[in-house]
Amino acid sequence: MLVFSSMSGTNILQPRMTLARLTTQKERMGHCTKVPxxxxxxxxxxxxxxxxxxxxxxxxxxxxxxxxxxxxxxxxxxxPLPSVITSSMIDFVHGLSTTEGYKGYGPEQGNKALRKAIAEGFYKNLNVKPKEVFVSDGAQCDISRLQLLLGSNVKIAVQDPSFPAYIDSSVIIGQAGDFIANAEKYRSIEYMKCSPQNDFFPDLLSTKRVDVIFFCSPNNPTGHAATRKQLQQLVDFAKKKGSIIIFDSAYATYITDDSPRSIFEIPGAREVAIEISSFSKFAGFTGVRLGWTVVPDELLYSDGFPVVNDFNRIMCTCFNGASNISQAGGLACLSPEGFxxxxxxxxxxxxxxxxxxxxxxxxxxxxxxxxxxxxxxxxxxxxxxxxxxxxxxxxxxxxxxxxxxxxxxxxxxxxxxxxxxxxxxxxxxxxxxxxxx
Amino acid sequence: MLVFSSMSGTNILQPRMTLARLTTQKERMGHCTKVPxxxxxxxxxxxxxxxxxxxxxxxxxxxxxxxxxxxxxxxxxxxPLPSVITSSMIDFVHGLSTTEGYKGYGPEQGNKALRKAIAEGFYKNLNVKPKEVFVSDGAQCDISRLQLLLGSNVKIAVQDPSFPAYIDSSVIIGQAGDFIANAEKYRSIEYMKCSPQNDFFPDLLSTKRVDVIFFCSPNNPTGHAATRKQLQQLVDFAKKKGSIIIFDSAYATYITDDSPRSIFEIPGAREVAIEISSFSKFAGFTGVRLGWTVVPDELLYSDGFPVVNDFNRIMCTCFNGASNISQAGGLACLSPEGFxxxxxxxxxxxxxxxxxxxxxxxxxxxxxxxxxxxxxxxxxxxxxxxxxxxxxxxxxxxxxxxxxxxxxxxxxxxxxxxxxxxxxxxxxxxxxxxxxx
Incomplete structure (x- = not known):
């Protein structure tokens, strides 16, 4: 088998080189604002x-x-998208050119029918209410909105490795602390190593208490789907430590065995977890842009205030609803034929x-x-x-x-x-x- | 003429009443996380x-x-939308059901053709380059992304009255300071009064220096379009004080006189201004969701770092592109017939x-x-x-x-x-x- 370690790794350093160019740019360009x-x-x-x-x-x-x-x-x-999906979107777009079919702003939280269809389609018998479902333009965007919700004064944990938006959005909101170059880690982020040695599930006994645990299953990039037993351990850990789990189930429909498809399959999860998910990989909507986040009523901050109330405020202020065309497509995906x-x-x-x-x-x-x-x-x-x-x-x-x-x-x-x-x-x-x- | 001041104003206070209900909810519900x-x-x-x-x-x-x-x-x-717009979107959606026409993720900054069409359609002869145009899902969403870009350590000014998302997003990111109830103002926000007394243009001599000035013209809610002379004063003020203007031109196409439709019509603006805008009111896209932000290359932070580089990073990390269907519609709006x-x-x-x-x-x-x-x-x-x-x-x-x-x-x-x-x-x-x- 080939071993690659002797080769140069300069590619990764290229973005840093632009800093030198920027200094000369400053000299050349004259006016700088006084904004730090x-x-x-x-x-x-x-x-x-x-x-x-x-x-x-x-x-x-x-x-x-x-x-x-x-x-x-x-x-x-x-x-290609199944024509049952595209024809629903085409009907909707055609309607936009008619007096009867024209629609302007929808609710910031998503159209009622779609929220209901998501609750029923993905959370059957799991007690997720339509008003706990917030329709969005995708899980990556929801991650940043969740960071806006949480603010800079919380500490997060991520699986290591994990989808980079968790860490990058944490840095942007100011939770991450300094970057420790030789460890390739941010000082204030808890990295939960996931490797074949621990069946890709973090050693919770050695995991420090944090406010928010980002957890992705099936995992991107490792492809590992956490078992029911593992997720029960995670929920119990979060409950014991008073943490919130942000569970990313964007790949849930790819599960072929009996691994849980939602964190809400785990008893107790409604008191400790938010779930983000997406139509991107489920329905080929990567360019159409549609996702959702579930925030259960029972999830409370330390002062008893419901997290869902603040998330609703974030969605109304920092977002303005997913495209109603994409939502029409999403609804078609959840019809029996579309599904x-x-x-x-x-x-x-x-x-x-x-x-x-x-x-x-x-x-x-x-x-x-x-x-x-x-x-x-x-x-x-x-x-x-x-x-x-x-x-x-x-x-x-x-x-x-x-x-x-x-x-x-x-x-x-x-x-x-x-x-x-x-x-x-x-x-x-x-x-x-x-x-x- | 009727005078209404003797009537009760209790409606506005209703949201506060929920706080009492929340306290009982906490007692009832058991588990609270330890997340503040x-x-x-x-x-x-x-x-x-x-x-x-x-x-x-x-x-x-x-x-x-x-x-x-x-x-x-x-x-x-x-x-209703003109059929020249909807038929373009329909063609695009139909394409998504075919092998040749299927498209997944587009660039986070928007499709190349649309960025070019916006630069040419709205900024003809104003030297706005396509790569300075960032396509988005709407101006309100871009306001929050700009706040993520700026962070909590800057001070903002707003026209008073103004579109509420400027202030609310400022509060959420942590720039605003405490709310002073009797003044109905946040302590750290500079309110620039705009009324018939000052021709709806702030008295800049009495305006304190801030990092970022939100300015909307034609204004929502007053309907006033700032004159060329007024906007030149604003740009000069920003340049002198080292401030950044975030210029909201969402209603620019409603201008009927010779008021500037873009801040970039004003000499010097490229060194001090960002412009946010939208297809919502221009093209009836309130539910379709499409907007854009222009960040000129010449706009630099106090250390000489180009603002556009950081905004690009925000768009790649916290956003994942506007729906490509909406973008197809946007492109149709900028064709001669569509326009x-x-x-x-x-x-x-x-x-x-x-x-x-x-x-x-x-x-x-x-x-x-x-x-x-x-x-x-x-x-x-x-x-x-x-x-x-x-x-x-x-x-x-x-x-x-x-x-x-x-x-x-x-x-x-x-x-x-x-x-x-x-x-x-x-x-x-x-x-x-x-x-x-």
């Missing part, structure tokens, strides 16, 4: 991960204009995941995920993940994501996305086989 | 204005189920504004706005605006907005929106005439 740069923004390291990956993709395309690039990076859906059609796409991507998993496992690599999530997570012991990323891109023209982009716990790993047309997945498998054998 | 409620959220007064108005509307409808309510409150567009069709709607609403203005002026009321904006702003000297609002609603079944909802400088005023079908505007005029004469 936000110290939180200064603390952010590099650019946001996915635009950084795109930058590498662009550079690669310039270097190899004739190469047939396969993008298994960002994790973007590729398959079935959308699930066939999920099955398709999961078959892709199976192909990629088998390919890499057959090469003797240590592969995780792929069974309950559209990501496979590959371990390269002793190698730097940015080097693995660069070498794979250079030699196979396949975009992946370096694991360290998801936190220090992702070092030595890369994430490979199963989103793509089948022929690309097969072609990628052939190239990976040829590269690694 | 965000002190900034505690500082917010009442609910966000427009949902409060809707609450009054609901109560009124329950009380008078047979009354034909006319809503001239929130300011929501009512006229003309959209403008015919603007003209229609402005004819409504003229009817309302004439009606109220003919009754001897002091009326402002209506010439460059779809709002008329009516003065009731000596009366409390919530009382005027309540009395008009009770006697004419017309929803307006109490001026004090826009800040203490709006006390004694109400805002009447000109958005509505023509027959509703004429009917409202008849009712108002009958009530006031």
């Amino acid at each position: 740069r936000n110290v939180n923004m200064e603390k952010l390291q590099y650019g946001y991960l996915f635009p950084e990956i795109e930058r590498h993709e662009l550079l690669h395309t310039e270097k190899y204009p004739n190469a047939k690039l396969i993008d298994l990076g960002v994790g973007d859906t590729t398959e 079935e059609a959308v699930h066939s796409r999920v099955d398709y991507y999961m078959e892709n995941a199976g192909i990629l998993f088998e390919t890499l496992a057959s090469l003797g690599l240590k592969v995780y995920g792929g069974a309950n999530a559209p990501y496979v997570w590959v371990h390269f012991p002793g190698s730097q993940s940015w080097n693995v990323f660069t070498e794979i891109l250079e030699k196979t023209h396949i975009i992946t994501v370096p694991g360290s982009g998801f936190g220090p716990g992702g070092e030595e790993y890369i994430r490979i996305s199963a989103f793509g047309p089948r022929e690309s997945i097969i072609e990628a498998s052939i190239r990976l086989k040829s590269f690694f054998s | 409620r965000n002190v900034n959220m505690e500082k917010l007064q009442y609910g966000y204005l427009f949902p409060e108005i809707e609450r009054h509307e609901l109560l009124h409808t329950e009380k008078y189920p047979n009354a034909k309510l006319i809503d001239l409150g929130v300011g929501d567009t009512t006229e 003309e069709a959209v403008h015919s709607r603007v003209d229609y609403y402005m004819e409504n504004a003229g009817i309302l203005f004439e009606t109220l002026a003919s009754l001897g009321l002091k009326v402002y706005g209506g010439a460059n904006a779809p709002y008329v702003w009516v003065h009731f000297p000596g009366s409390q605006s919530w009382n005027v609002f309540t009395e008009i609603l009770e006697k004419t079944h017309i929803i307006t907005v109490p001026g004090s909802g826009f800040g203490p400088g709006g006390e004694e005023y109400i805002r009447i929106s000109a958005f509505g079908p023509r027959e509703s505007i004429i009917e409202a005029s008849i009712r108002l005439k009958s009530f006031f004469s």
Whole structure:
């Protein structure tokens, strides 16, 4: 097996180089305002991960204009929307050109019918009320709105590795403290290591008490779906410590075994958890933009004030409703016919995941995920993940994501996305086989 | 003329009553987390204005189920979209159901073609580059993202009265300081009084230096469009004081005289201003959700760092792009045919504004706005605006907005929106005439 650690890792440092250019820019440009740069923004390291990956993709395309690039990076859906979904949106848009069908502002919290359909479609028998469901333009946007809700005076924990928006939004709101360069960590954030050694579930006995625990299952990037027992431990831990769990279930529909699809399947969760989720991966709505957040009535701050009241205020002030066209599409996804059609796409991507998993496992690599999530997570012991990323891109023209982009716990790993047309997945498998054998 | 000041103003206090209910809720409910409620959220007064108005509307409808309510409150567009716009969106949505036409994530900053069309359509000869244009899901959402960009360590000024999202988002991010109840003001916010006495333009000589000046023209709620001379004074003031102007031009297309439609028409503005704007009122996209923000390259923090770099990071981290369907619609609005069709709607609403203005002026009321904006702003000297609002609603079944909802400088005023079908505007005029004469 190849080891990549001897290669240079300069790519990751490129964003820092712009600072030198900026100094000369200041000299050249004359007027500076007297407004101080936000110290939180200064603390952010590099650019946001996915635009950084795109930058590498662009550079690669310039270097190899004739190469047939396969993008298994960002994790973007590729398959057409079922026509049962698009025809609902078309009907709605057509209505907008008529006196009877025109609609302006909807409720900031989402249209009533959609809130009800989400409560019934995803939380059947789980006692989630429509008014606890807040429709949004996506889970990533909701993460930042939740940070606005919480403010700078709370301490957070994240799985390590994890989706980078949790940490980056925490830095922006001012919770994170200084960046400790040699540890690749922020001082005030609690990193809960998740690796094959602990079955990708944090050691809660050694986890410090925090206010808010971000937890993603099925996990992005590791692909691990937490078991019922693990999630019960998490809920019990949060209750004991007085913490709030922000549970990200954006990949819940990719679960194939009996792992919980919602934190609210766990007894006691309504007193300790918020759930964020999305139509992006469930229904191929990455560009349509639709998501939701559930805040249960029973979730209370230390003074007894309901969190849901403040979240409602945030949604009314900092947001103005998801596009009513996207909401019409979302409603169609939750009709019996729509739900079935959308699930066939999920099955398709999961078959892709199976192909990629088998390919890499057959090469003797240590592969995780792929069974309950559209990501496979590959371990390269002793190698730097940015080097693995660069070498794979250079030699196979396949975009992946370096694991360290998801936190220090992702070092030595890369994430490979199963989103793509089948022929690309097969072609990628052939190239990976040829590269690694 | 009627005077309303003797009536009770208890309606506005209702949101506070829920606090008593919450205490009992805490006793009843058992588990509280140990997470402190965000002190900034505690500082917010009442609910966000427009949902409060809707609450009054609901109560009124329950009380008078047979009354034909006319809503001239929130300011929501009512006229169908031109079919040249909807057919573009329909084509795009249909494409999403095909292999060739499917699109997933777009750039977080907006699609290239739309950024270019906005730069060329709204900023012709003003040197705004497409990469300085950030497409979003609306101006209200961008206000909060700009507050995330700026952080808690800056001081802001607002026109008084002004659109409430500036102040509320400032409170949420932690810039505002304590609320001084008897002044109806936050301690750390600079309120720049705008009234007929100063031609709705702040007295800059008595305005304290702040980091950020929110300025809306044509103004919501007063309907006043600042003149070129006034805006030059504002830009000069900002440059001298080292401040940043956040210029809200959401109603720019409603200008009928030669008032500037963009702050970038003013020499020097590129070094001191950000502009936020929207397709909501321009194109009837209140429910479709589309807006944009321009951050010029020359705008620098005190350390010389370009503001645009940090705003780009915010858009990539806290946002994930506007719906690509809405963006397809936005692009259609900026085609020659689309632009003309959209403008015919603007003209229609402005004819409504003229009817309302004439009606109220003919009754001897002091009326402002209506010439460059779809709002008329009516003065009731000596009366409390919530009382005027309540009395008009009770006697004419017309929803307006109490001026004090826009800040203490709006006390004694109400805002009447000109958005509505023509027959509703004429009917409202008849009712108002009958009530006031």
